[in-house]
Amino acid sequence: SYELAQPPSVSVSPGQTATLPCSGDRLGEKSACWYQHNPGQSPVLVIYHDTKRPSGIPERFSGSKSGNTATLTISGTQPMDEADYYCQTWDSDTGVFGPGTKVTVL
Amino acid sequence: QVQLQESGPGLVKPSETLSLTCTVSGDSINSYYWSWIRQPPGKGLEWIGFIYYSGSTIFNPSLKSRVTISVDRSKNQFSLKMSAVIAADTAVYYCARGRYSSGWYFDFWGRGTLVTVSS
Numbered sequence: 001s002y003e004l005a006q007p008p009s010v011s012v013s014p015g016q017t018a019t020l021p022c023s024g025d026r027l028g029e030k031s032a033c034w035y036q037h038n039p040g041q042s043p044v045l046v047i048y049h050d051t052k053r054p055s056g057i058p059e060r061f062s063g064s065k066s067g068n069t070a071t072l073t074i075s076g077t078q079p080m081d082e083a084d085y086y087c088q089t090w091d092s093d094t095g096v097f098g099p100g101t102k103v104t105v106l
Numbered sequence: 107q108v109q110l111q112e113s114g115p116g117l118v119k120p121s122e123t124l125s126l127t128c129t130v131s132g133d134s135i136n137s138y139y140w141s142w143i144r145q146p147p148g149k150g151l152e153w154i155g156f157i158y159y160s161g162s163t164i165f166n167p168s169l170k171s172r173v174t175i176s177v178d179r180s181k182n183q184f185s186l187k188m189s190a191v192i193a194a195d196t197a198v199y200y201c202a203r204g205r206y207s208s209g210w211y212f213d214f215w216g217r218g219t220l221v222t223v224s225s
Contacts, residue, residue, distance in 0.1 A: 031209025042215040095153030
């Protein structure tokens with residue numbers, strides 16, 4: 001089955017940039033999206049179609065892709081951005097989520 | 107604003123059938139795709155399946171043999187049934203709206219409901 005890889009954790013100081021990678025076989029040929037998830041709350045879509053930001057999502061969230069690695073970048077990270085972040089794609093008509101990266105804002 | 111709300115029993119016995127309903131407000135269910143996703147305690151998200159308002163479905167192959175998703179257009183609801191549950195099916199179950207842009211994504215989610223499988 002298809003798998004996505006994400007680092008388990010990333011630490012960032014307030015105001016700095018957090019870079020979250022997500023890699024997978026042939027991910028360059030697929031569309032990737034990203035969700036922010038705080039425990040006990042609904043996941044929130046922050047990026048879809050690799051780079052598109054839904055309305056209402058702050059501009060400090062951006063997405064990119066190079067080769068088979070998609071990247072979520074949080075510029076000027078704020079304490080409220082501390083959460084789990086999941087990448088997601090599709091393979092053979094199956095939705096696949098990455099294992100998630102916990103972002104800690106120190 | 108689209109809102110989704112999951113409902114159903116929070117406790118299911120092993121080997122029995124888990125049944126959940128998602129009520130959609132702020133949008134008609136007669137468009138888009140509607141999905142179930144779950145998160146076991148301490149683990150990541152797992153996609154369960156999709157239903158289109160017409161009734162066509164797509165399932166995660168790992169769960170396909172045990173899962174049914176149906177839609178009730180008159181009530182603006184869709185439902186999940188998972189048979190022969192085991193402890194590993196204990197999870198927070200989310201319903202979500204699916205959209206497509208060179209790939210599927212989920213733009214609105216419910217708050218989730220915890221289902222525990224235990225005798």
